[in-house]
Amino acid sequence: MKKGSTIYEFFKGLWAENPVLVMVLGMCPTLAVSNTVINGFAMSLAVLFVLLGSNLMVSIIRKIIPSQVRLPVFIIVISTFVTIADLFLRAQFPDISKALGPFVPLIIVNCIIIARAEAFASRRGIWLSAVDAVGMSIGFMWVLVLLGVIRELLGFGSIAGFRVLGDWFPPWVVMLLPPGAFVSLGILVGLKNQIMTSLDKRKGRAS
Amino acid sequence: MKLAFRMITVLTGIGLFAGGSLALTYNATIKKIEDNERKAKELAAREVIPGATKVEETVIDRACSYFRGYDDAGNLVGYAVLNAEPGFQGNIKLIFGVTPDFKHATGLIVLDNVETPGLGNRIVEEPWRAQFTGLELPGEAVKGAKSKDNQIVAVTGATISSRAVVRIVNDGLAKFQEALK
Amino acid sequence: MNLLLIFISIALVNNFVLAYFLGICPFIGVSNKASSAIGMGFAVTFVMTLTAVVTWLIKHYLLLPFGLPFLEYVAFILVIASLVQFVEMFLKKFVRPLYQALGIYLPLITTNCAILGMALIASLRLYTFLETLVFGFGGGLGFTIALIIMAGIREELDTADVPKPLKGVGITLIIAGLLALAFMGFAGMIGAS
Numbered sequence: 001m002k003k004g005s006t007i008y009e010f011f012k013g014l015w016a017e018n019p020v021l022v023m024v025l026g027m028c029p030t031l032a033v034s035n036t037v038i039n040g041f042a043m044s045l046a047v048l049f050v051l052l053g054s055n056l057m058v059s060i061i062r063k064i065i066p067s068q069v070r071l072p073v074f075i076i077v078i079s080t081f082v083t084i085a086d087l088f089l090r091a092q093f094p095d096i097s098k099a100l101g102p103f104v105p106l107i108i109v110n111c112i113i114i115a116r117a118e119a120f121a122s123r124r125g126i127w128l129s130a131v132d133a134v135g136m137s138i139g140f141m142w143v144l145v146l147l148g149v150i151r152e153l154l155g156f157g158s159i160a161g162f163r164v165l166g167d168w169f170p171p172w173v174v175m176l177l178p179p180g181a182f183v184s185l186g187i188l189v190g191l192k193n194q195i196m197t198s199l200d201k202r203k204g205r206a207s
Numbered sequence: 208m209k210l211a212f213r214m215i216t217v218l219t220g221i222g223l224f225a226g227g228s229l230a231l232t233y234n235a236t237i238k239k240i241e242d243n244e245r246k247a248k249e250l251a252a253r254e255v256i257p258g259a260t261k262v263e264e265t266v267i268d269r270a271c272s273y274f275r276g277y278d279d280a281g282n283l284v285g286y287a288v289l290n291a292e293p294g295f296q297g298n299i300k301l302i303f304g305v306t307p308d309f310k311h312a313t314g315l316i317v318l319d320n321v322e323t324p325g326l327g328n329r330i331v332e333e334p335w336r337a338q339f340t341g342l343e344l345p346g347e348a349v350k351g352a353k354s355k356d357n358q359i360v361a362v363t364g365a366t367i368s369s370r371a372v373v374r375i376v377n378d379g380l381a382k383f384q385e386a387l388k
Numbered sequence: 389m390n391l392l393l394i395f396i397s398i399a400l401v402n403n404f405v406l407a408y409f410l411g412i413c414p415f416i417g418v419s420n421k422a423s424s425a426i427g428m429g430f431a432v433t434f435v436m437t438l439t440a441v442v443t444w445l446i447k448h449y450l451l452l453p454f455g456l457p458f459l460e461y462v463a464f465i466l467v468i469a470s471l472v473q474f475v476e477m478f479l480k481k482f483v484r485p486l487y488q489a490l491g492i493y494l495p496l497i498t499t500n501c502a503i504l505g506m507a508l509i510a511s512l513r514l515y516t517f518l519e520t521l522v523f524g525f526g527g528g529l530g531f532t533i534a535l536i537i538m539a540g541i542r543e544e545l546d547t548a549d550v551p552k553p554l555k556g557v558g559i560t561l562i563i564a565g566l567l568a569l570a571f572m573g574f575a576g577m578i579g580a581s
Contacts, residue, residue, distance in 0.1 A: 024557055027412040028501045061217075069214045073221050075469055079462040080225040084232045087458065091239035094247070098319075102508050105461050109499045111413055155324065173325045178407055178568035186554070186561030193553035225462055233458035269514040293393070296575055297402065 009128050013135030020143045020185075021192045025111040029103045030144060031181040037160040040148035042096045043103065044141035046085050050107050051133040053081040055121040059129035062122045074117045079108045112136060143188070150184055151175045247318075248289065248302070252276065255304030255314035256285040265386070273383045276304075285313055290379030294371035297321035299330075303339060303376050309384060312346070312376065315339035320368075327368030335362060345377040391522045394515075398523055399530035401575055404502045406568040411502030411531050415538065416560050418493050425539035427486050428493055429532025431479075433525065435471055436503050440524025442467050443507040444517050464507045465498075472498045502531055537567060 019025045029047075033039040057077050058065075065073050086104045089097040097104065107113065116136060121129040149159055155175035157165035174180045245264075252262040252274040259276030266272040274287040285307055291300035299320045304313030317331045329335060339346075343357035348370045350361050361369030404410045411432070418428045443464050451457055476494050479487040487494070497503065506527045510520040541563055550559050 024416065025413070027416065028409050028505075031412065032409040061221075064213075065217055066210060066214045068210075069218055072218065072466070072469065075465055076221050076225050076462060079465050080229055083229050083458060083461045086461070087232050087236040087240070091236040091243070094240075094243040102505055102512065105508055106410075106501045106505055108461060108465050109501045109504050111499050114499060171325055173323065174569075176324050177572070178409065179565040179572070181409070182561045182565030182568055186558045186565065189561065190551070190554040190558035193555075193558065197553065226459065229458045229462070293397070 004128075006128070006131050009131045010135040013132065013137070013139035014142070015139070017136075018139040018143065018192075019112045019115075019136050020140060021189055023112075023115070025115055026140060027185070029106060029110060030140075030147065031178070031185060032103050033100055034144050034147035034151055034181060034184075035155065035176050036099075036152045037145055037148035038096070039099050040144035041141070041160075042089075042093075043100055044137060044144050046089065046100075046104055047107055047110065047112070047140055048134065048137035049085050050078065050081045051113050051116060051137050052130060053084075054078050054113055054117055055129040055133040056126060057081075058117045058121040059124065059126045065122070070118070070122060074114055074122075075108075078113050078117070082108045112140065147181075147184055147188065151180060155180065249274075251302045251316045251318060252287040252289070252304075255287050255302055255316055257304070257313055258284040262287065267382050267386045271379055271382050273386065274302075283307065286383070288376075288379040288383045289318075290375050290382070291319070292371070292375045292378060294320060294375075295322050295327045295365070295367045299368070299371055299375060301372065301375055303379070305344070305380065305383070309380065310344060312339045312342040312344055315372075315376070317372070322365070322368045326362070327365040329362045329365060330368055330372050339376070344380055346373045348373040391518060394519055395522050395526040398526040399533065400571065403530045403534055403571050403574075404505070404527050405531055405534040406564065406571045408505065410505040411500050412564075414493060414496060414500050415531075415535060415564070416557060417496075418535065418539075420539065420542045422536065422539040422543055424489055424493075425535045426532070427489050428497075429528075429535045431475065431486075431490060431494065432497055432500060432502065432531055433528025435468070435475055435497055436506055436524045436528035436531075437521065438471050438475075438524075439464075439468055439503050439507055440510060440520045441517075442471065443511070444515075444520045447511060448517075460511065461508075464511075465504060468503050468507070469498045502527065534567065534571075538563065541567075 013019065017023060020027065020030050029043055033043045054074070054077055058074060082105060085107070086097070089100070089104060116132060120132050124132070153159055153164060154172040157163060157169050157171055172180070175184070248264065249262050253259050253276065256262065256274070256276030258278050260279050261277045262274040263277070264272055264274050270291045272289050274289070275283055276285045276287060278284050286305045287302050288305060289300070289302040291298050297320070299322070300318045301315060302318060303315040305311070306313060315336045317336070320328065320330065322328045322330065338359040342359060345357065347355070347358045348361045348366070349358050350366060353360055359369070359373065398404065402408060405412065405415050414428060414432070418424050446463055446467060447460065451459055451463060472495060476487070479494070506524055510523045515523060538560070542560065545559065554562070
């Protein structure tokens with residue numbers, strides 16, 4: 001995979017440069033809305049919309065933004081897209097909007113978005129910026145959904161609202177609360193590091 | 208000078224883009240948003256006032272409002288009071304029906320809560336809430352078994368949440384009666 | 389009385405970091421040393437209190453009277469970014485050591501979701517001016533408390549034998565989980581009346 005190629009820029013968001021597990025960005029919403037699968041999924045869709053819009057917009061106007069005002073420009077662009085996403089959710093999907101609560105507007109300060117605008121979209125072309133946005137969002141999405149599956153399964157006995165574990169299972173309510181969120185994410189980060197180390201070792205041995 | 212000019216132009220341009228697109232989106236969605244909120248409240252109000260097919264809201268303060276319930280013929284059949292106050296983990300928002308003589312509750316629905324799932328959160332469950340249908344007001348929460356008509360049995364292991372619900376009902380009733388004067 | 393309740397609620401019972409999941413990034417980033425934790429905590433508390441005041445004023449004297457509620461998010465974040473910029477310039481000039489100690493973390497206060505989160509929640513709950521002020525100040529203090537406790541723990545951890553994959557972010561999160569569990573003990577303090 002060549003750096004700068006579409007394939008690379010897309011897949012890096014999923015693993016090597018995963019925004020949550022590797023770059024440690026966007027922790028707040030990850031912990032807050034991963035209590036059910038649907039919430040995690042809905043949030044990542046909202047992030048996809050905002051990140052795509054923001055990356056595209058920033059990339060399109062990148063040549064005319066004076067460097068000194070780039071942060072205010074990013075902020076205005078991002079908060080505009082977030083407001084649009086929030087208004088849309090509140091109108092069309094009020095239940096999800098209530099479940100996600102203040103974390104939809106908090107996408108504005110989701111470091112993932114402003115980090116991609118600064119590090120990528122303001123320096124690269126439109127196509128790659130779009131690809132970067134989608135890749136990062138999907139990287140965000142699978143972590144959120146995975147956490148959602150773990151927490152919802154152990155906390156409610158269901159996945160995406162469908163009862164999976166029978167009545168014999170006493171729900172681990174703590175998984176739905178902050179302690180469960182923190183510990184699950186901590187373990188996930190640890191697991192990822194462990195996998196990376198093993199993969200590196202194998203690569204080292206093979207060469 | 209040229210740089211300053213460019214900075215101002217770019218910022219103004221972006222600002223206009225932001226303001227414009229947001230104003231557009233807002234106008235396109237605000238009706239639906241307000242409708243959603245109003246419908247949810249009215250649906251709940253109609254549910255707790257037996258016989259009501261139409262309700263009218265009057266706001267008391269930022270946490271409390273009451274509804275007049277009318278039947279098809281336009282007769283006043285009861286009231287509903289919406290109130291929100293801190294419970295165990297956070298705010299509990301609920302709506303309960305009241306008979307026209309203010310003596311009994313005619314039902315209760317918990318609209319919003321962040322109580323502990325499996326414990327305090329059980330205040331949303333139908334069998335527990337049903338205790339408020341026909342309950343003499345002002346109410347009281349007790350552990351174990353009830354002995355008076357104005358008492359309800361608290362959720363096992365969630366006394367504080369249960370007591371909060373009763374407190375919110377009683378406070379709401381007081382505000383409502385005060386507002387009607 | 390209501391103000392006191394709001395203060396205790398946001399500082400302890402519903403601590404921004406441990407109960408509301410706000411301010412996690414700086415929480416993980418700055419909590420490894422007690423001295424920077426205290427400095428960061430105070431900076432955040434200061435910015436949060438100022439933010440509470442300014443955002444309330446902007447909402448009630450600018451946005452609402454002119455019929456622009458949809459500009460709330462844009463206005464709030466711009467206010468925060470400006471306030472942080474101002475604090476940065478102020479510290480650079482008058483409290484140089486703190487400015488240098490905080491380093492990169494100072495501009496990062498802008499993206500601290502705790503600050504925007506505080507402004508948005510206060511706005512959502514329709515708090516009065518005084519209530520918003522107390523909410524902002526209490527929230528900042530709560531963040532500082534959590535940060536200092538975490539820094540103290542992490543300094544001790546330096547001598548402990550943490551499994552390699554969990555070093556850094558992993559173990560911090562797990563400890564945060566335990567802290568959150570501990571802070572849950574404060575729950576009910578408000579509702580038990």
